Amino acid sequence: MANEELEPTGAPSASEGIPSGIRSIRDLIDRVTGRTLIDYEEGDAGLAEQWPFPFLALVGQKEMKLGLILALIKPNVGGALLVGPRGTGKTTAVRSLIDLMPSVEVSNCYYGCVEDDVEIGGVEALCPNCAEKFAKGEKLTSLKPVRLVELPLNAELEDVLGQVDERAALHSRIRVKRGILSIADKNLLYIDEVNLLRDEVVDSILDAAAQGGYTVRRGQFSATYRSKFTLIGTMNPEEGALRPQIMDRFGLRLLVKGLDDIEERKRAYERARSYLISPKRVVDSYAEETLIAREEITSARSLLPEVQLPESVANLGLELIKKFNIASLRAEITLFEAARALAAADNRREVNSEDLAVVAPMALRLRGSAFMQTYFDEQADEEENIQAVIKKIMKG
Numbered sequence: 001m002a003n004e005e006l007e008p009t010g011a012p013s014a015s016e017g018i019p020s021g022i023r024s025i026r027d028l029i030d031r032v033t034g035r036t037l038i039d040y041e042e043g044d045a046g047l048a049e050q051w052p053f054p055f056l057a058l059v060g061q062k063e064m065k066l067g068l069i070l071a072l073i074k075p076n077v078g079g080a081l082l083v084g085p086r087g088t089g090k091t092t093a094v095r096s097l098i099d100l101m102p103s104v105e106v107s108n109c110y111y112g113c114v115e116d117d118v119e120i121g122g123v124e125a126l127c128p129n130c131a132e133k134f135a136k137g138e139k140l141t142s143l144k145p146v147r148l149v150e151l152p153l154n155a156e157l158e159d160v161l162g163q164v165d166e167r168a169a170l171h172s173r174i175r176v177k178r179g180i181l182s183i184a185d186k187n188l189l190y191i192d193e194v195n196l197l198r199d200e201v202v203d204s205i206l207d208a209a210a211q212g213g214y215t216v217r218r219g220q221f222s223a224t225y226r227s228k229f230t231l232i233g234t235m236n237p238e239e240g241a242l243r244p245q246i247m248d249r250f251g252l253r254l255l256v257k258g259l260d261d262i263e264e265r266k267r268a269y270e271r272a273r274s275y276l277i278s279p280k281r282v283v284d285s286y287a288e289e290t291l292i293a294r295e296e297i298t299s300a301r302s303l304l305p306e307v308q309l310p311e312s313v314a315n316l317g318l319e320l321i322k323k324f325n326i327a328s329l330r331a332e333i334t335l336f337e338a339a340r341a342l343a344a345a346d347n348r349r350e351v352n353s354e355d356l357a358v359v360a361p362m363a364l365r366l367r368g369s370a371f372m373q374t375y376f377d378e379q380a381d382e383e384e385n386i387q388a389v390i391k392k393i394m395k396g
């Protein structure tokens with residue numbers, strides 16, 4: 001294809017907009033990921049941490065990329081779980097989302113105070129500083145890009161929920177140090193190797209996710225935090241299974257296999273090598289398209305409330321779920337919300353059956369339970385027996 005059209009040609013120009021022939025973020029992903037990179041001279045290193053590998057420079061892995069974008073467009077999709085062996089770029093892909101993040105209203109305060117706190121707990125729920133601002137009618141939040149909050153595998157429960165700082169001032173908001181779950185509010189909560197996370201930590205995440213918030217109590221002090229986050233996890237199934245409750249929490253299940261096309265592997269190697277030599281230059285050469293992708297995600301998010309799901313398409317989805325014998329009602333939510341996000345990503349106001357076909361594997365795989373199937377089958381035999389005995393005894 002006409003890859004040379006998308007070669008970097010100098011400073012990005014804001015007036016150019018979307019490159020010709022690109023209609024939506026899906027086209028952008030398809031086109032840009034096929035592009036070849038200029039071979040860089042060695043000795044031009046920069047710090048890789050400052051320059052996350054560009055999302056659009058990831059080779060292949062179309063399903064993973066599309067799934068992550070859908071999770072960004074529509075938080076109700078329920079986040080995404082990336083399932084695959086080591087070394088397939090799962091973590092790189094998640095971290096590369098940073099440059100694509102849309103903006104949301106978040107607290108300006110270290111303690112996480114927002115206007116809504118007043119509705120729930122009165123002005124006392126705010127820290128003294130924010131209470132003063134609130135009284136003057138000043139805003140407590142501002143528009144900032146969504147953050148990627150990483151939950152370390154060795155996190156203690158106190159790090160996750162927050163803890164009491166005995167030396168702090170006698171105000172409950174200040175006495176309780178914010179935990180990772182509060183910081184993750186409105187952001188992405190990323191858990192690498194989620195299947196290896198300790199049970200008590202998993203439980204606290206599930207509780208917060210179910211209620212959209214949580215309360216920390218220590219003696220006379222308590223503080224309530226909002227915690228509505230998009231959960232992104234990775235797991236290597238070779239290293240252990242994921243508890244069914246947390247597996248159910250993940251909306252999209254993205255399979256990340258190694259690249260098996262030789263050309264793709266070669267391209268991936270070349271990009272990784274260019275990135276090792278100069279992260280900044282690789283990031284710069286994708287800067288223009290990255291900016292377009294971020295704008296597309298933001299406009300897809302604003303189009304989303306208008307996207308309709310026709311009944312005929314919804315019925316197809318329900319038929320699929322029935323055929324796959326899926327019990328969890330999250331299957332419908334994920335399937336339909338992901339299909340709506342995909343329609344929005346494609347600049348359409350109506351979901352069609354093709355949207356459904358594209359997202360169905362991501363939304364519905366790894367939801368069936370062989371255990372439950374056998375359990376219900378055996379139960380059915382018992383049930384039949386019970387009914388037969390009841391009939392017999394009652395007649396006699």
Ligand SMILES: [Zn+2]
Binds near residue numbers: 109112126131
């Ligand atoms: Zn505050």
